[in-house]
Amino acid sequence: xxxxxxxYASLTRYLPDEIRGKEPWIEVPEGIAVRELLREWNxxxxxxxxxxxxxxxxxxxxxxxxxDRLGVFPPIGGG
Amino acid sequence: xxxSTSHENATRLLLEQTATVLDPAGRKVDVLxxxxxxxxxxxxxxxxxEVYNLAMNHGIWPYRYIRNRDTLDLxxxxxxxxxxxxxxxxxxxxxxxxxxxxxxxxxxxxIVDPDVFDETNLNRQALxxxxxxxxxxxxxxxxxxxxxxxxxxxxPLVRPLNHVTVRGILKGMNVAVDALDSIxxxxxxxxxxxxNEIPMVHGSIAGFVGQVMTILPGDxxxxxxxxxxxxxxxxxxRSAESILGVPAPTPRLIAAIQAMEVVKLLLxxxxxxxxxxxxxxxxxxxxxxxxxxxPGSPES
Numbered sequence: 001x002x003x004x005x006x007x008y009a010s011l012t013r014y015l016p017d018e019i020r021g022k023e024p025w026i027e028v029p030e031g032i033a034v035r036e037l038l039r040e041w042n043x044x045x046x047x048x049x050x051x052x053x054x055x056x057x058x059x060x061x062x063x064x065x066x067x068d069r070l071g072v073f074p075p076i077g078g079g
Numbered sequence: 080x081x082x083s084t085s086h087e088n089a090t091r092l093l094l095e096q097t098a099t100v101l102d103p104a105g106r107k108v109d110v111l112x113x114x115x116x117x118x119x120x121x122x123x124x125x126x127x128x129e130v131y132n133l134a135m136n137h138g139i140w141p142y143r144y145i146r147n148r149d150t151l152d153l154x155x156x157x158x159x160x161x162x163x164x165x166x167x168x169x170x171x172x173x174x175x176x177x178x179x180x181x182x183x184x185x186x187x188x189x190i191v192d193p194d195v196f197d198e199t200n201l202n203r204q205a206l207x208x209x210x211x212x213x214x215x216x217x218x219x220x221x222x223x224x225x226x227x228x229x230x231x232x233x234x235p236l237v238r239p240l241n242h243v244t245v246r247g248i249l250k251g252m253n254v255a256v257d258a259l260d261s262i263x264x265x266x267x268x269x270x271x272x273x274x275n276e277i278p279m280v281h282g283s284i285a286g287f288v289g290q291v292m293t294i295l296p297g298d299x300x301x302x303x304x305x306x307x308x309x310x311x312x313x314x315x316x317r318s319a320e321s322i323l324g325v326p327a328p329t330p331r332l333i334a335a336i337q338a339m340e341v342v343k344l345l346l347x348x349x350x351x352x353x354x355x356x357x358x359x360x361x362x363x364x365x366x367x368x369x370x371x372x373x374p375g376s377p378e379s
Contacts, residue, residue, distance in 0.1 A: 006360070006363070006365065008288050008358070008360055009285045009286050009287075009288040009319040009323060009360075010285065010286070010318075010319035010322045010323055011319075047317075047319075049304070049305065049306070050304060050356075050369075052358075052367070052369045055367060055368065055369050055370070056369065056370055057303075057369060057370060057371050057372075071358070071367065071369070073288075073290070073358060074285070074318075074319045075262060075304070075305050075318070075319070076283050076284065076285035076288060076289075076290065076318075076319045076320060077259075077260065077261055077262040077265070077283055077285070077318055077319075077320055078171070078260055078283060078284045078285045078318075078319070078320030078325050079168045079170050079171060079172045079173065079257075079258045079259050079260040079282070079283065079284065079330075
């Protein structure tokens with residue numbers, strides 16, 4: 001299934017090369033959880049601070065569906 | 080301000096200095112320009128802010144605010160003039176927020192920062208200039224505000240934010256603005272703002288990404304964003320902002336959204352980002368508003 005992925009700020013560098021800075025649509029296995037997807041890309045769990053699916057706050061264990069829009073923010077603290 | 084016996088005299092002098100102009104929409108407006116207002120303040124032995132407040136109470140626009148009309152009405156302009164806002168941090172966010180609040184006419188601004196400007200601030204911080212290097216950021220803020228709007232009373236505090244100093248900083252304030260540069264300090268500010276029962280406007284940046292949220296007393300606020308665990312170290316080497324730095328456009332945009340949150344809170348207008356976070360990615364042009372009210376599955 002295809003989902004849209006946005007890893008923000010310092011997390012961008014964990015995206016696979018083929019989608020980094022390009023088209024955010026990516027093919028992922030059916031029923032995959034956010035946690036598994038991020039583990040696959042070696043995103044440190046403490047850096048995946050805020051997770052949103054279709055604009056709504058979600059947990060790491062949330063399971064993704066086709067067409068979902070996933071956003072992951074690291075904790076950002078600059079001022 | 081003049082006592083009641085001389086109040087009539089003050090009003091007479093005010094009306095003598097009042098001019099009638101056509102605004103850009105072609106409407107007649109009674110205004111008080113800055114030079115006559117300053118002369119009036121001198122004659123009445125009061126501050127420029129007091130003269131402007133007197134004018135506004137008589138339905139006369141300080142000419143400097145005429146281009147706020149009709150987006151802000153005179154009553155709202157007067158309320159801004161009486162407002163007390165503490166901006167914590169005078170760097171990328173805070174320097175810009177202070178300038179915006181001063182132009183808006185927020186009457187009493189406290190700006191807090193223990194640091195001095197260095198060369199690495201020049202890429203983004205509104206108040207940093209080549210000649211300002213080595214100068215305290217809070218003092219530079221005071222000087223900048225005096226040049227922009229002498230009707231604003233600005234209190235510069237050259238001190239760090241901690242559990243002790245925060246009490247004096249927030250005393251008597253209507254709103255606290257988080258323009259800090261560490262998660263740990265933000266947690267201290269939120270705790271104190273909640274104790275003081277005042278709203279806090281959170282803003283934070285890294286690279287081309289920024290976020291804004293308004294936190295009212297009793298809201299989970301930053302705990303929803305950063306978790307319950309308070310980070311002990313002031314800044315972490317692995318933090319997003321340490322890795323990415325912060326180029327100039329990000330703080331300007333986030334500061335503008337924060338300043339607008341302050342206006343909405345002070346005037347009880349519009350819709351704030353309460354229990355919602357505005358997440359912006361300037362590089363890819365994403366402006367996402369995300370709900371933090373009920374963490375749960377995407378189906379909920």
